[in-house]
Amino acid sequence: MPIKLENVAIAVRDLDAAVAFFTDLGLTVLGRDTVSGEWADTAVGLDGNHVKLAMLGTPDGHGRLELFEYIHPDAIETEPTLPHEIGMHRVAFSVDDIDEALAIAARHGCQPLRGVATYEDAYKLTYVRGPSGILVMLAQDLRKS
CATH class of the missing domain: 3.10.180.10 (2,3-Dihydroxybiphenyl 1,2-Dioxygenase, domain 1)
Structure with missing residues (x-):
């Protein structure tokens, strides 16, 4: 199917x-x-x-x-999920420029949970807490730069 x-x-x-x-x-x-x-x-x-x-x-x-x-019905307020909780985890996006994406996120009051990491010189990535507590992963492919 x-x-x-x-x-x-x-x-x-x-x-x-x-x-x-x-x-x-x-x-x-x-x-x-x-x-x-x-x-x-x-x-x-x-x-x-x-x-x-x-x-x-x-x-x-x-x-x-x-x-x-x-x-x-009225929305039920819940605590934002943590990266290790069962259930909906995050939404991930590839971006051309992670610094630009983070500047945009910051204008909306959204900051990285801990910082920006580099994975094997291949990706720079981070999780930000977006609107309504949504976990959003932003990743820049360094091999495309």
Whole structure:
């Protein structure tokens, strides 16, 4: 059976802030919508499911990120995940210039968890805590420089 990854969806506290963060990093908004109705209740498994969402795409056209903010039911605030916890781990992006990406992240109040690491002279990478506590990995391929 052929299979294709369509997108990664993440619930956020503030949709506009999350969209601003990811578009500043270079993703583009493919569309925005408000979703509700019986079909959404059935698909998601929540009665009265009602969200605002934005679908973002990577410049290469292969990756998509769906961000959504709950209108109903009320969103449940949770602690941000840690890198070693079971469950959704992180969203990772390749960037041409990690310093530029980190400057953009900093404008949104997002800093590396510990610093920037170099892996075998091949990659510079770091994790930042993005909007709504999302772990975002940024990696620059040093072999392309």
